[in-house]
Amino acid sequence: MAFKSGFIAIIGKPNVGKSSLINAIIGEKVCITSPKPQTTRNKILGIYNTPEYQMVFVDTPGVQNTQSALGSYMTKATASGAAGADAIVILLDATSVTNTDYSIISKYENSKVPVYVVINKIDISNYEKVYPVLSKLNNFTFVKKFFTISALKRKKLDVLVKELSECLPEGDPLYDTDTYTDRPVKFLATEIIREKALLYLQEEIPHGIAIELQKYLEGETQTTIFADIICESERHKQIIIGRGGNMLKNIGSSARHELEKMLQTKVTLKLFVKVKPDWKNSRYMLSSLGYDDKDL
Numbered sequence: 001m002a003f004k005s006g007f008i009a010i011i012g013k014p015n016v017g018k019s020s021l022i023n024a025i026i027g028e029k030v031c032i033t034s035p036k037p038q039t040t041r042n043k044i045l046g047i048y049n050t051p052e053y054q055m056v057f058v059d060t061p062g063v064q065n066t067q068s069a070l071g072s073y074m075t076k077a078t079a080s081g082a083a084g085a086d087a088i089v090i091l092l093d094a095t096s097v098t099n100t101d102y103s104i105i106s107k108y109e110n111s112k113v114p115v116y117v118v119i120n121k122i123d124i125s126n127y128e129k130v131y132p133v134l135s136k137l138n139n140f141t142f143v144k145k146f147f148t149i150s151a152l153k154r155k156k157l158d159v160l161v162k163e164l165s166e167c168l169p170e171g172d173p174l175y176d177t178d179t180y181t182d183r184p185v186k187f188l189a190t191e192i193i194r195e196k197a198l199l200y201l202q203e204e205i206p207h208g209i210a211i212e213l214q215k216y217l218e219g220e221t222q223t224t225i226f227a228d229i230i231c232e233s234e235r236h237k238q239i240i241i242g243r244g245g246n247m248l249k250n251i252g253s254s255a256r257h258e259l260e261k262m263l264q265t266k267v268t269l270k271l272f273v274k275v276k277p278d279w280k281n282s283r284y285m286l287s288s289l290g291y292d293d294k295d296l
Ligand SMILES: Nc1nc2c(ncn2[C@@H]2O[C@H](COP(=O)(O)OP(=O)(O)OP(=O)(O)O)[C@@H](O)[C@H]2O)c(=O)[nH]1
Pocket: 012, 013, 014, 015, 016, 017, 018, 019, 020, 021, 032, 033, 034, 035, 036, 037, 038, 039, 040, 041, 060, 061, 062, 063, 120, 121, 122, 123, 124, 149, 150, 151, 152, 153
């Protein structure tokens, strides 16, 4: 049989588990995840390689309405992620299906490629709760199939992947078959730092930060990383540093542990906090932080 390859876009509200699903299928941490909405900011590819096909998942920022340049960048990244895909997966959270989900699904009514609706987090829901949702979803007759899964517990992922593999066209691999993402390791490093910051910080602060790599020195057994945590105000800076530097220490040490696992070297990580009040509205800043120029 001929080799197949193609793109599958994963779309949905913030926090439904899009990035978790991609990581679960690939078995590597391609995309950072967190309990806070709007974790993913970029279109990121997760590459699933098998002897028969290469399935390239496009992780996208959660569909949302925001005003800043960063917000509109995220919206464009989602739209361009869906364009050109060979199948669209719209992911829902079984515990909170709302009208926003239905309106996202409606947008794909005229899609030229198959559209699937996948209900995630079934591990913390139950059939009684999901049943009314399924009966409402039946009205969307253009949806090719519905699935219920748990990304976290890796439940029923194989049936979903099998169905998606049938959407792939024949063709050579699109990316190296020994890689699992299109992103360089330096990008993954800044994302891991951001994930840990998201984990520890509360309220509005997580949405106002970005990580800027200053120095990245690779050695055989040791990697040295200097990075800035950029935030929007002095008040945020104080919170990120924390009493006696505690918050920054926690973020740094949990990021360092994970970086050591990923890089398989010892890691020295030095984090600095910088205030740049309007970074989210500055195209120059967004571009220098590594947000794709194509979507800016
Ligand atoms: N119980 C349960 N939790 C899940 C499941 N899948 C994801 N989660 C959790 O849901 C939260 C959000 O997951 P993400 O993968 O970051 O969600 P996302 O859709 O990528 O979010 P954005 O990037 O913000 O749009 C995390 O805390 C995950 O651990 C699941 O199957 N079951």
